[in-house]
Amino acid sequence: xxxxxxxxxxxxxxxxAPKFRDGTDSPRAFLERCLEVIARRDNEVKAFVRMDAERxxxxxxxxxxxxxxxxxxxxVDGMPFGVKDMFDTAxxxxxxxxxxxxxxxxxxxxxxxxALKRGGAVLVGKTxxxxxxxxxxxxxxxxxxxxxxxxATSAGSAAAVGAAMIPVAxxxxxxxxxxxxxGYCANFALKATFGALNRGGIMTATRSxxxxxxxxxxxxxxxxxxxxxxxxxxxxPGHPGxxxxxxxxxxxxxxxxxxxxxxxxxxxxAASQAAFLALIETLRRDGIEIADRASDPAVAxxxxxxxxxxxxxxxxxxxxxxxxxxxxxxxxxRLLHPAIAERVAAGEKMTLDEYRRALAxxxxxxxxxxxxxxxxxxFVTLSAPGPAPFGDDVGDAVYNEPSSLLGAPALNLPLLAVxxxxxxxxxxxxxxxxxxxxxxxxxxxxxxxx
Amino acid sequence: xxxxxxxxxxxxxxxxAPKFRDGTDSPRAFLERCLEVIARRDNEVKAFVRMDAERxxxxxxxxxxxxxxxxxxxxVDGMPFGVKDMFDTAxxxxxxxxxxxxxxxxxxxxxxxxALKRGGAVLVGKTxxxxxxxxxxxxxxxxxxxxxxxxATSAGSAAAVGAAMIPVAxxxxxxxxxxxxxGYCANFALKATFGALNRGGIMTATRSxxxxxxxxxxxxxxxxxxxxxxxxxxxxPGHPGxxxxxxxxxxxxxxxxxxxxxxxxxxxxAASQAAFLALIETLRRDGIEIADRASDPAVAxxxxxxxxxxxxxxxxxxxxxxxxxxxxxxxxxRLLHPAIAERVAAGEKMTLDEYRRALAxxxxxxxxxxxxxxxxxxFVTLSAPGPAPFGDDVGDAVYNEPSSLLGAPALNLPLLAVxxxxxxxxxxxxxxxxxxxxxxxxxxxxxxxx
Numbered sequence: 001x002x003x004x005x006x007x008x009x010x011x012x013x014x015x016x017a018p019k020f021r022d023g024t025d026s027p028r029a030f031l032e033r034c035l036e037v038i039a040r041r042d043n044e045v046k047a048f049v050r051m052d053a054e055r056x057x058x059x060x061x062x063x064x065x066x067x068x069x070x071x072x073x074x075x076v077d078g079m080p081f082g083v084k085d086m087f088d089t090a091x092x093x094x095x096x097x098x099x100x101x102x103x104x105x106x107x108x109x110x111x112x113x114x115a116l117k118r119g120g121a122v123l124v125g126k127t128x129x130x131x132x133x134x135x136x137x138x139x140x141x142x143x144x145x146x147x148x149x150x151x152a153t154s155a156g157s158a159a160a161v162g163a164a165m166i167p168v169a170x171x172x173x174x175x176x177x178x179x180x181x182x183g184y185c186a187n188f189a190l191k192a193t194f195g196a197l198n199r200g201g202i203m204t205a206t207r208s209x210x211x212x213x214x215x216x217x218x219x220x221x222x223x224x225x226x227x228x229x230x231x232x233x234x235x236x237p238g239h240p241g242x243x244x245x246x247x248x249x250x251x252x253x254x255x256x257x258x259x260x261x262x263x264x265x266x267x268x269x270a271a272s273q274a275a276f277l278a279l280i281e282t283l284r285r286d287g288i289e290i291a292d293r294a295s296d297p298a299v300a301x302x303x304x305x306x307x308x309x310x311x312x313x314x315x316x317x318x319x320x321x322x323x324x325x326x327x328x329x330x331x332x333x334r335l336l337h338p339a340i341a342e343r344v345a346a347g348e349k350m351t352l353d354e355y356r357r358a359l360a361x362x363x364x365x366x367x368x369x370x371x372x373x374x375x376x377x378x379f380v381t382l383s384a385p386g387p388a389p390f391g392d393d394v395g396d397a398v399y400n401e402p403s404s405l406l407g408a409p410a411l412n413l414p415l416l417a418v419x420x421x422x423x424x425x426x427x428x429x430x431x432x433x434x435x436x437x438x439x440x441x442x443x444x445x446x447x448x449x450x
Numbered sequence: 451x452x453x454x455x456x457x458x459x460x461x462x463x464x465x466x467a468p469k470f471r472d473g474t475d476s477p478r479a480f481l482e483r484c485l486e487v488i489a490r491r492d493n494e495v496k497a498f499v500r501m502d503a504e505r506x507x508x509x510x511x512x513x514x515x516x517x518x519x520x521x522x523x524x525x526v527d528g529m530p531f532g533v534k535d536m537f538d539t540a541x542x543x544x545x546x547x548x549x550x551x552x553x554x555x556x557x558x559x560x561x562x563x564x565a566l567k568r569g570g571a572v573l574v575g576k577t578x579x580x581x582x583x584x585x586x587x588x589x590x591x592x593x594x595x596x597x598x599x600x601x602a603t604s605a606g607s608a609a610a611v612g613a614a615m616i617p618v619a620x621x622x623x624x625x626x627x628x629x630x631x632x633g634y635c636a637n638f639a640l641k642a643t644f645g646a647l648n649r650g651g652i653m654t655a656t657r658s659x660x661x662x663x664x665x666x667x668x669x670x671x672x673x674x675x676x677x678x679x680x681x682x683x684x685x686x687p688g689h690p691g692x693x694x695x696x697x698x699x700x701x702x703x704x705x706x707x708x709x710x711x712x713x714x715x716x717x718x719x720a721a722s723q724a725a726f727l728a729l730i731e732t733l734r735r736d737g738i739e740i741a742d743r744a745s746d747p748a749v750a751x752x753x754x755x756x757x758x759x760x761x762x763x764x765x766x767x768x769x770x771x772x773x774x775x776x777x778x779x780x781x782x783x784r785l786l787h788p789a790i791a792e793r794v795a796a797g798e799k800m801t802l803d804e805y806r807r808a809l810a811x812x813x814x815x816x817x818x819x820x821x822x823x824x825x826x827x828x829f830v831t832l833s834a835p836g837p838a839p840f841g842d843d844v845g846d847a848v849y850n851e852p853s854s855l856l857g858a859p860a861l862n863l864p865l866l867a868v869x870x871x872x873x874x875x876x877x878x879x880x881x882x883x884x885x886x887x888x889x890x891x892x893x894x895x896x897x898x899x900x
Contacts, residue, residue: 356691
């Protein structure tokens with residue numbers, strides 16, 4: 001399956017939903033089409049760790065009845081969705097990719113799963129995650145080339161959406177786990193502002209930089225999903241939640257974008273560099289000002305700060321492994337992925353003062369990032385240093401770590417292709433301006449994808 | 451048991467520990483003295499919901515061996531402690547005061563329990579909590595008068611320390627659940643700066659204002675416990691943790707204290723008002739400047755803001771009940787305390803915008819509070835509008851809500867008595883200056899208690 005940005009189209013629920021009212025389509029029929037694709041492709045792609053088709057069918061039928069009665073519950077009523085197996089579900093086990101939690105059945109749905117179900121969305125299944133969303137890729141393959149990885153750690157969610165099995169899946173992003181696999185699998189994906197989407201019922205090894213993310217085949221579904229979560233579950237306790245309006249914003253042509261290189265550019269292969277530079281050139285010809293380290297000394301300064309992101313992200317993750325990751329290791333070290341065990345060992349040697357230094361860096365880079373808010377619409381980079389790698393190599397989060405530490409919203413757009421594989425473009429916005437970022441993303445998608 | 455601030459002394463572990471080295475005392479002997487008091491008094495006080503004396507004895511013996519070898523693990527090595535039954539413990543059930551969690555055995559110790567055990571502290575048992583630390587008092591009685599309440603919701607922890615059963619117990623404070631019962635039970639207690647003590651493994655209905663707190667019979671133990679948690683478990687992810695030094699600060703005489711009335715003063719009985727005013731007069735005679743609403747217009751302004759705390763605290767708690775409290779109600783409404791069910795019903799009618807208004811109020815009052823940081827050492831109030839009430843009345847959190855919304859550190863000092871019952875004095879400090887606040891508290895305690 002070759003990816004062609006001009007012609008490849010993944011699932012869009014929003015396009016189908018209007019037909020549910022006049023009966024020319026139905027949530028049940030939509031679901032059956034999803035299940036057919038899953039039946040045909042998931043033997044190879046292995047996006048799902050478990051499914052419950054019968055329960056999904058019942059939920060879809062209930063949704064169909066609501067549309068018939070002219071009373072859908074929300075914009076996502078009847079929408080099939082997948083949930084990363086890091087997130088609690090009361091009617092399906094939640095194993096977090098680890099034998100420690102084999103057969104674990106949570107008491108309640110995670111806050112965002114509950115919010116989507118209350119809006120009538122139809123839970124299809126749980127998607128493959130790395131161990132604790134940290135390390136150890138699962139069996140999932142890239143839907144555009146089974147020889148390649150879908151990325152990690154939200155591998156199953158990205159692949160299920162990329163294979164057009166389902167229109168929407170949820171994922172989590174602590175370092176790069178939403179934007180990178182979304183880029184490898186041609187998803188639209190949003191890692192919302194830190195705390196903007198409620199993480200209740202989500203276990204995470206590094207809570208200070210973990211974000212709930214949304215993978216979708218179409219921007220309208222992405223936003224409708226985010227909005228449903230925000231209005232029913234809100235953000236994390238103490239956070240104001242997602243700002244914006246219920247509907248996807250109109251396309252908004254940016255006036256000034258900042259192209260940042262980060263450490264990623266030097267690691268990016270030549271074909272991917274060329275594809276990205278061609279896009280930048282197109283945008284310039286459209287009259288969009290593109291600032292970069294060469295043209296703007298403030299950007300050059302910022303690039304220097306960005307080079308410090310990786311060790312500081314690492315310090316946060318390492319300190320936070322002291323609880324509960326250390327306890328897993330003590331329970332049975334053999335069951336823990338070596339990369340996690342290594343992090344735990346490093347965390348044991350760390351001091352609270354070292355953690356504070358990383359937090360101070362985080363606070364400083366957030367201020368520096370925010371200082372561009374009046375001077376640009378968004379930052380733009382690739383989502384990964386190339387298309388999906390082969391085998392079990394899940395790729396490099398180098399382009400994604402900044403958004404994790406910053407907490408600023410990030411959007412993957414499936415704008416480019418290299419060797420027939422998707423190459424994602426990442427927009428990085430400003431805190432709480434997720435809706436605006438979606439509008440800029442929409443403009444770029446309409447401009448490039450047609 | 452009459453409370454006399456001059457003569458009543460609760461347990462102090464720090465006083466005993468030096469004798470563990472020369473063998474004139476031992477952690478095991480200290481524990482046995484605790485178990486004797488528990489055996490004698492807990493039939494009436496009912497502070498513990500479950501205990502494991504044999505496991506505690508084994509831990510105390512291991513600690514004794516470390517002292518004998520001259521290698522105690524920390525300042526709390528061998529210290530018996532209790533844990534509010536809201537907090538996960540891997541070797542004892544954790545039921546949160548609700549039948550929903552009968553027999554629930556967590557996989558791991560909560561972060562702070564783990565930190566204390568790693569320092570060699572000896573877990574004695576789990577203490578009584580209200581349902582989900584929200585409503586529905588347990589069977590616990592006030593150790594100074596069984597006809598009276600110990601307060602809520604950390605009732606068991608406050609009563610166990612007040613009855614001199616154990617030197618230290620942990621509690622949680624979302625609205626007033628540490629400082630108020632500590633005041634009723636003559637504990638020293640610290641509700642640390644928001645996020646300064648790791649809440650991993652703690653379920654809470656209102657996470658945005660929930661704090662881990664420490665109940666102790668003596669200030670030195672209080673600080674040693676807080677320090678052990680901070681250095682091993684740190685603060686919440688993303689928070690810098692508790693600042694200060696390992697040892698209790700030297701007594702520090704304040705130069706200027708701000709006496710605030712809050713809504714509480716009008717609800718305070720005459721005898722308690724008189725006792726508090728006599729203390730204020732003593733402090734004035736000592737040369738400490740006491741500012742109040744009459745003497746300082748900035749304080750008068752602040753008092754006006756404080757009157758808005760209660761509805762805004764309520765809005766936070768109400769919105770946050772949408773998950774997971776609503777799911778408990780849907781699981782089985784009969785098992786949920788009516789006060790919680792009522793909050794859930796109110797939360798269903800609330801909008802995210804209303805929640806945001808409460809967050810905006812919280813941000814504003816935090817700024818107003820912080821503006822006094824250069825102008826005073828601390829704020830001073832009573833911890834409750836009188837001594838512990840009779841029967842099942844758990845008292846009023848009116849003096850405690852400000853600290854919950856502010857996140858600033860609060861300290862209860864058992865300085866006063868009315869009708870032979872403890873009447874706590876509350877110091878309210880400034881973010882991250884918990885250690886300084888402990889120094890001021892130490893000065894007041896030495897001045898008043900001798």
